[in-house]
Amino acid sequence: QQQVKQSPQSLIVQKGGISIINCAYENTAFDYFPWYQQFPGKGPALLIAIRPDVSEKKEGRFTISFNKSAKQFSLHIMDSQPGDSATYFCAAGGGGGADGLTFGKGTHLIIQP
């Protein structure tokens, strides 16, 4: 079974700090690695995504770091704000397969004011 392992399960960060969430995957055929943000009672929404031809992608305060040889990728949230408090999911997909995304189990992030 294809797996994406995500850590930590929960994370508390002070306002203005850096939030870091890590993921590891097994299937080397994956070629699309998105991060989704989910607020309570809402569906997941795409935050940022990366493909394995680059090692880093930055959009505003959000950065994905990607290590192809280690099969790991991480989300960094700079200058974390209370509005960033949500559940974050990493995922992996593509590689020629049409069978959706394989998700990590999620990280519940709380940004304390």
Place this chain on the structure above:
Amino acid sequence: NAGVTQTPKFRVLKTGQSMTLLCAQDMNHEYMYWYRQDPGMGLRLIHYSVGEGTTAKGEVPDGYNVSRLKKQNFLLGLESAAPSQTSVYFCASTVGQGLEQYFGPGTRLTVT
């Protein structure tokens, strides 16, 4: 442009009852998916479709059936509901594999 919509938003079933969840998208997407979300489990793929008239099994298909008679609609059926099917169900669509999936707001189903 409503994106992905799901009907109903909430439902309570008794064990053994049946129901159908409706997903509709207005983005002309070929690919559609049904996921279930359980606490601490992330999202798991139930069934998916790569185009009108096609369906395929995902990671956890047992107890569910699907149909894609129209490109814009993807139906998820529970023929005989079980308490283990208590979950939040999300539908998603995308224009192609390896591209952004757009999620609906979810259906919270409780089976007693």
